Amino acid sequence: MATERTFRVWRGDDDGELAEYRVEVNEGEVVLDVLHRLQATQVPDLAVRWNCKAGKCGSCSVEINGRPRLSCMARMSTFDPDETIIVTPMRTFPVIRDLVCDVSYNYQKAREIPSFTPDPKTEPGDFRMYQADVGRPQEFRKCIECFLCQNVCHVIRDHEENKENFSGPRFLMRVAELEMHPEDTADRRNIAQEDFGLGYCNITKCCTEVCPENIRITDNSLIPLKERVADRRYDPVVWLGSKIGLRKGADTPMVPNTRPGREAEE
Amino acid sequence: MTELYIEGDPIRDEKAPEGPIQERWDKRRFSAKLVNPANRRKLSVIIVGTGLAGASAAATLGEAGYQVTSFCYQDSPRRAHSIAAQGGINAAKNYRNDGDSIYRLFYDTVKGGDFRSRESNVHRLAQVSVEIIDQCVAQGVPFAREYGGLLDNRSFGGVQVSRTFYARGQTGQQLLIGAYQALERQVAAGTVEMNTRHEMLEVIVAGGRARGIIARDMVTGEIETHFADAVVLATGGYGNVFYLSTNAMGCNVTAAWRAHRKGALFANPCYTQIHPTCIPVSGEYQSKLTLMSESLRNDGRIWVPKKGGDPRDPRDIPEEERDYYLERRYPAFGNLVPRDIASRAAKNVCDEGRGVGPGGLGVYLDFADAIKRMGRPAVEARYGNLFDMYQRITGENPYEVPMRIYPAVHYTMGGLWVDYDLQSTLPGLFVTGEANFSDHGANRLGASALMQGLADGYFVLPNTVNDYLADGPFEKLDENTPEAREASETVRARIDRLLSINGTRTVDSFHKELGQIMWDYCGMERTEEGLRKAIDRIRELRGEFWQNVRVLGSNDELNQALEKAGRVADFFELAELMCIDALHRRESCGGHFRAESQTEDGEALRDDDEFAYVAAWEFAGTGEQPVLRKEDLEYEYVEMKQRSYK
Numbered sequence: 001m002a003t004e005r006t007f008r009v010w011r012g013d014d015d016g017e018l019a020e021y022r023v024e025v026n027e028g029e030v031v032l033d034v035l036h037r038l039q040a041t042q043v044p045d046l047a048v049r050w051n052c053k054a055g056k057c058g059s060c061s062v063e064i065n066g067r068p069r070l071s072c073m074a075r076m077s078t079f080d081p082d083e084t085i086i087v088t089p090m091r092t093f094p095v096i097r098d099l100v101c102d103v104s105y106n107y108q109k110a111r112e113i114p115s116f117t118p119d120p121k122t123e124p125g126d127f128r129m130y131q132a133d134v135g136r137p138q139e140f141r142k143c144i145e146c147f148l149c150q151n152v153c154h155v156i157r158d159h160e161e162n163k164e165n166f167s168g169p170r171f172l173m174r175v176a177e178l179e180m181h182p183e184d185t186a187d188r189r190n191i192a193q194e195d196f197g198l199g200y201c202n203i204t205k206c207c208t209e210v211c212p213e214n215i216r217i218t219d220n221s222l223i224p225l226k227e228r229v230a231d232r233r234y235d236p237v238v239w240l241g242s243k244i245g246l247r248k249g250a251d252t253p254m255v256p257n258t259r260p261g262r263e264a265e266e
Numbered sequence: 267m268t269e270l271y272i273e274g275d276p277i278r279d280e281k282a283p284e285g286p287i288q289e290r291w292d293k294r295r296f297s298a299k300l301v302n303p304a305n306r307r308k309l310s311v312i313i314v315g316t317g318l319a320g321a322s323a324a325a326t327l328g329e330a331g332y333q334v335t336s337f338c339y340q341d342s343p344r345r346a347h348s349i350a351a352q353g354g355i356n357a358a359k360n361y362r363n364d365g366d367s368i369y370r371l372f373y374d375t376v377k378g379g380d381f382r383s384r385e386s387n388v389h390r391l392a393q394v395s396v397e398i399i400d401q402c403v404a405q406g407v408p409f410a411r412e413y414g415g416l417l418d419n420r421s422f423g424g425v426q427v428s429r430t431f432y433a434r435g436q437t438g439q440q441l442l443i444g445a446y447q448a449l450e451r452q453v454a455a456g457t458v459e460m461n462t463r464h465e466m467l468e469v470i471v472a473g474g475r476a477r478g479i480i481a482r483d484m485v486t487g488e489i490e491t492h493f494a495d496a497v498v499l500a501t502g503g504y505g506n507v508f509y510l511s512t513n514a515m516g517c518n519v520t521a522a523w524r525a526h527r528k529g530a531l532f533a534n535p536c537y538t539q540i541h542p543t544c545i546p547v548s549g550e551y552q553s554k555l556t557l558m559s560e561s562l563r564n565d566g567r568i569w570v571p572k573k574g575g576d577p578r579d580p581r582d583i584p585e586e587e588r589d590y591y592l593e594r595r596y597p598a599f600g601n602l603v604p605r606d607i608a609s610r611a612a613k614n615v616c617d618e619g620r621g622v623g624p625g626g627l628g629v630y631l632d633f634a635d636a637i638k639r640m641g642r643p644a645v646e647a648r649y650g651n652l653f654d655m656y657q658r659i660t661g662e663n664p665y666e667v668p669m670r671i672y673p674a675v676h677y678t679m680g681g682l683w684v685d686y687d688l689q690s691t692l693p694g695l696f697v698t699g700e701a702n703f704s705d706h707g708a709n710r711l712g713a714s715a716l717m718q719g720l721a722d723g724y725f726v727l728p729n730t731v732n733d734y735l736a737d738g739p740f741e742k743l744d745e746n747t748p749e750a751r752e753a754s755e756t757v758r759a760r761i762d763r764l765l766s767i768n769g770t771r772t773v774d775s776f777h778k779e780l781g782q783i784m785w786d787y788c789g790m791e792r793t794e795e796g797l798r799k800a801i802d803r804i805r806e807l808r809g810e811f812w813q814n815v816r817v818l819g820s821n822d823e824l825n826q827a828l829e830k831a832g833r834v835a836d837f838f839e840l841a842e843l844m845c846i847d848a849l850h851r852r853e854s855c856g857g858h859f860r861a862e863s864q865t866e867d868g869e870a871l872r873d874d875d876e877f878a879y880v881a882a883w884e885f886a887g888t889g890e891q892p893v894l895r896k897e898d899l900e901y902e903y904v905e906m907k908q909r910s911y912k
Contacts, residue, residue, distance in 0.1 A: 028660075028661065039774075040772060040774055040775070044772055044816065044818050044827055045818040045819045045825070045826075045827060047824050047826055048826070049341075050515060051340065051345060051347070051514040051515050051516050052347065052349070052350050052514045052515075052554075053514075053515065053554040053556065054350060054554075054556045054557075054655065054659070055655065055658065056349055056350050056439070057340075057345050057347070057349055057350070057514060058344075058345065059340070059341065059345055073658060075661070077661070096485055096824050097823065097824045100824060102485075103341060103342075104341075104462075106342075107341075107342050107462075110450060111450050111453060111454045115447050115448075115450075115451050116405055116406035116447065118404050118406070124400035124403070124404070125400065127403065128411075128414065128415030128416060129411055129415055130411060130415050131410065131411045131412075131413075134408045134409070134410065134411050135408075137406075137408060138408040138433065138434070138440075141408060141436075141439070141440055141443060142436065142439075142651075144349075144439075145342070145344050145345075178406070181406055183406070184406070255451075255454045256454075257454065257456070258454050
């Protein structure tokens with residue numbers, strides 16, 4: 001059941017262009033299979049990053065007909081039989097070559113978040129936690145770091161200048177995950193707002209829409225995190241309590257030495 | 267057969283102390299030389315690979331105060347293939363009170379490995395397993411909990427107790443996030459320097475010690491030289507020599523093979539594990555296979571129609587016309603027999619012509635009974651994400667139609683030979699995780715790979731590497747040191763050669779052909795005749811590769827064809843050694859099944875008188891006869907017997 005299809009694929013770096021190919025497609029294939037056939041038969045030097053081909057490693061993120069997708073999970077059968085398939089690299093990040101982007105911005109943001117901080121008084125095996133409490137942060141830990149949500153978020157997609165002060169949905173979700181863990185003792189609510197740019201998010205839910213793991217990023221992590229931040233920063237009772245010293249526990253700062261230029265500023 | 271290899275002097279592990287097995291690890295830790303914290307800052311360690319074994323080692327050694335430089339070829343440590351492990355991690359916590367103990371985990375692992383692993387190492391693994399769970403809980407790893415809020419367990423193939431800790435079907439991912447977080451914390455603290463998108467292409471040996479590596483920056487093509495007082499390889503297994511495997515596309519043997527060429531012995535290369543539950547091959551251009559967690563065998567029932575070529579929808583085949591062949595042949599273990607046995611049984615029923623699906627290469631894994639017994643929500647809670655994955659990949663709904671599965675290459679028990687300290691025969695070169703050979707013998711039990719990777723990285727290596735480093739820091743080297751220059755020139759010359767051949771065949775076409783040879787002759791069933799044929803064909807194909815491969819582009823850019831060409835070139839040499847190893851081992855054991863050596867029931871038949879040893883191979887030059895060095899295996903605590911899972 002082989003058919004011939006038209007593919008237009010990005011070649012070159014940021015200043016590259018689309019090149020058109022006719023290529024065979026078989027039943028049951030995904031876009032990545034077809035890119036491999038292109039590599040094998042017509043364009044041996046086409047750069048495509050992939051690794052696990054099971055939707056788990058998050059390497060093969062691209063934009064297919066303008067939609068951010070994992071190329072290993074995009075079934076050819078979901079396109080119209082005569083539809084031209086346009087494959088481009090993720091737009092939010094610099095292109096290294098062809099379909100491969102430099103996503104190091106994300107790893108930079110990951111490092112800024114203070115890690116899990118359990119109570120040092122808990123002895124191994126003592127700590128009890130209910131499956132419901134496990135399940136809540138675990139939804140966010142399904143994340144495969146494909147960065148499709150980062151790619152689609154308009155705060156940085158269209159505004160390069162926001163990158164410094166906005167961590168993006170992936171890492172705000174990471175903050176939410178740590179904040180929701182019952183055994184965690186750090187308080188990241190203040191830095192979520194001040195350093196990671198939670199306030200930039202205006203809940204358009206684009207991130208949720210493109211998530212290949214179907215994580216409800218906006219509803220289950222970003223909005224609850226916004227609520228917690230509002231409680232910490234804007235509740236008058238909390239404000240008064242901390243003014244007169246009734247509320248203890250300090251804000252945890254961003255991990256030191258992780259944001260370039262930060263020390264010079266202060 | 268002697269024309270294929272030479273037998274050299276035997277080898278033995280000098281590091282494991284004598285005495286009762288329970289005390290050996292404590293004894294070794296106590297006798298190892300220590301490095302005081304102020305001196306650790308002056309000592310440097312290179313760690314290649316950032317999966318569970320590499321990331322945990324880098325984080326722990328960084329935190330201890332050594333200067334660590336870490337390398338991976340991916341974008342981020344987060345992309346390592348440990349992420350794909352689904353089922354769980356074993357630990358002898360005995361939370362279920364079902365008769366588990368450190369001794370039983372030790373016993374099960376030795377037996378599961380078909381009596382081809384080292385007792386001291388396995389016992390240590392079982393001891394340390396208990397600590398891993400506490401470590402990971404403290405990192406926030408979301409292990410499943412039971413109703414009372416304590417950690418839950420399930421059972422896994424090849425054992426009769428529940429000792430597997432799990433985080434839905436994403437255990438590897440969750441553990442890796444934990445190790446990655448610990449690693450990134452050290453990166454931020456400045457104790458670990460991270461080099462992503464770097465591929466190690468050579469090891470530098472100077473003054474008889476491993477002192478550094480040559481790595482290629484995969485974006486710019488720059489060939490870099492890095493030095494350290496010790497080098498750790500945590501570079502995973504070599505299953506991709508078969509082309510189609512469940513390993514990630516990037517997994518390769520290059521780092522380990524380069525070390526082998528420089529003097530590290532390679533042990534038991536023929537021990538490969540074929541995993542019984544993978545999604546079957548679907549087409550000619552397929553580049554990779556996908557694994558379904560073995561935990562599915564806990565509740566799923568495996569069967570084929572009694573008659574071959576049954577065209578009916580599986581749901582219409584009545585109970586009495588189905589053959590639940592594992593339950594029939596192994597009533598005690600049923601669908602939970604070890605992987606090697608389950609795989610071969612699937613192959614046998616397919617060879618009999620009773621396989622299902624395209625090409626007759628598949629068997630059913632059926633959840634109808636489980637859904638009837640527990641209800642769909644319970645099945646969903648336990649296996650939901652696996653079912654989703656199956657549906658996404660095959661387009662079929664496993665809640666309604668039985669899954670189709672077939673065995674695929676999955677894990678390699680062989681690897682670089684290491685002593686009890688995890689040090690290879692090349693002083694200063696340590697090997698951890700799947701890249702070494704040490705703990706699984708001829709067959710690995712389920713949920714033991716995560717355990718071994720983390721045990722090596724968090725607990726073993728940080729307690730043994732100090733014994734070596736206590737003699738450092740070693741002489742300072744720079745890029746003009748003759749050994750470093752030579753290593754770097756070798757790398758450049760090889761790249762230039764690959765780029766200049768300019769033949770007509772793609773790298774992939776060679777890899778695919780090599781993989782087919784390996785699968786046909788060195789896969790689930792091996793024969794003397796087949797292996798000999800394979801060796802001839804591999805040699806021929808390797809010759810053609812170096813004459814006729816086509817690698818476009820240049821070195822100074824992102825060049826995936828070039829990366830792959832280097833890896834495939836090393837696979838050729840490894841493949842030949844695997845076949846020689848498989849040929850010389852004229853017995854069946856674990857994942858290595860020689861058709862000439864089987865019981866009347868078709869089970870693997872060991873020959874303990876002649877083959878109770880580790881085959882450690884010394885490199886003698888490309889195409890030259892490798893030297894076989896035997897490490898005798900002695901069993902003091904476990905009695906060797908024919909494995910039986912009936």
